[in-house]
Amino acid sequence: MAQVKLQNINKVYKNGFHAVRDFCLDIKEGEFMVLVGPSGCAKSTTLRMIAGLESISSGELHIGDKLCNDAAPKDRGIAMVFQNYALYPHMTVRQNLAFGLETRKKPKDVIERRVNEAAELLEITDLLDRKPGQMSGGQCQRVALGRAMVRKPEVFLFDEPLSNLDAKLRVSMRMRISRLHEQLKADGRPATMVYVTHDQVEAMTMGDRICVMNKGEIMQVDTPLNLYHKPANRFVAEFIGSPNMNIMEGMLSQNDNGELAVVLGKHRVALPASMQAGLVNYVGKPIAFGLRPEHIDILDEQTGLDATITEVEEMGPEAFVHLNFHGYSLICKRVNPESPLRRNSEHQISFNMDKCHIFDKETGLNISLPTC
Ligand SMILES: Nc1ncnc2c1ncn2[C@@H]1O[C@H](COP(=O)(O)OP(=O)(O)O)[C@@H](O)[C@H]1O
Ligand SMILES: [Mg+2]
Structure with missing residues (x-):
């Protein structure tokens, strides 16, 4: 024993x-x-x-x-x-x-x-x-x-x-x-x-x-x-995982239909249905929005959020792409990149919102975890 x-x-x-x-x-x-x-x-x-x-x-x-x-x-x-x-x-x-x-x-x-x-x-x-x-x-x-x-x-x-x-x-x-x-x-x-x-x-x-x-x-x-x-x-979100989770400080807002979104600068990014109910009390409050590098995509089409590539770290089977998204510094992980990306080029990106985390800016607590 x-x-x-x-x-x-x-x-x-x-x-x-x-x-x-x-x-x-x-x-x-x-x-x-x-x-x-x-x-x-x-x-x-x-x-x-x-x-x-x-x-x-x-x-x-x-x-x-x-x-x-x-x-x-x-x-x-x-x-x-x-x-x-x-x-x-x-x-x-x-x-x-x-x-x-x-x-x-x-x-x-x-x-x-x-x-x-x-x-x-x-x-x-x-x-x-x-x-x-x-x-x-x-x-x-x-x-x-x-x-x-x-x-x-x-x-x-x-x-x-x-x-x-x-x-x-x-x-x-x-x-x-x-x-x-x-x-x-x-x-x-x-x-x-x-x-x-x-x-x-x-x-x-x-x-x-x-x-x-x-x-x-x-x-x-x-x-x-x-x-x-x-x-x-x-703290745990940023400590565990390499490269680190991306954190963007922003606000939560609600549109006329009652749908919640994260406001990052001039962008509104809708939250998935699964997170809507739990976060309604945070509307208008400052939050930190977290997304892991593998949950940001660089798109071929022109329909995403616009970002500029600031650095590309080629690792062979994957690449870490550093982005400037309206003043936010982000890292995105690309697996098996087919075409190399160039520094200073403009791209459209998308966030896999089902995988995002929302943290209370003051306490740091993850407020987007399902409560069970
Ligand atoms: N004998 C000591 N007297 C006062 N402070 C100490 C003493 N030993 C360690 N500390 C302090 O306690 C904290 C934790 O130290 P430690 O347990 O060695 O940390 P870690 O192993 O996580 O690096 C540190 O701030 C360190 O400076
Ligand atoms: Mg030690």
């Missing part, structure tokens, strides 16, 4: 800085939960409170059924993997892997078996007699992961473990960690994993669920696809 439950957790540092505010999160047993957010939003502080490396100012932390606010790190059933590997430089890989078990006075044969098992799974058997100085960053990080694994913790905590690796290695380590999570589940000993990153791609590809944080507060907790398609607020 190793669910991790954070109830109204606060962290106020000694200098009075309130780093984490009323943090409530239920991480299920065997779940892969990612904490993601910009640098400084208190991801590490939160993880370190779970690990017992940082004190909790108020609130309750349960790991399994135990209240762990004051439990020593070694009694929490956790193992942590850090960005800087934290291997002992004077020890071989084998000694690094075995060290934590030796200090816990595990029998020699158990230690040997676990070290060999972990080494095999992580494909570092060939490296067992090397020292950290004789290995690459990716190899060191596999050892660091192995050192956490041999302890057979119920909860793995990762703090940006891949940030020091180059892009290609990051992808392969990402898959390795995901596979390890699946493997442990298949073996009937599921491990709860809490993974901190500032990289939204890492979060999207690894998490069963993702907790998006900003300034020490939770913005939304949901599955990767729900965060993408149903962001609860403007």
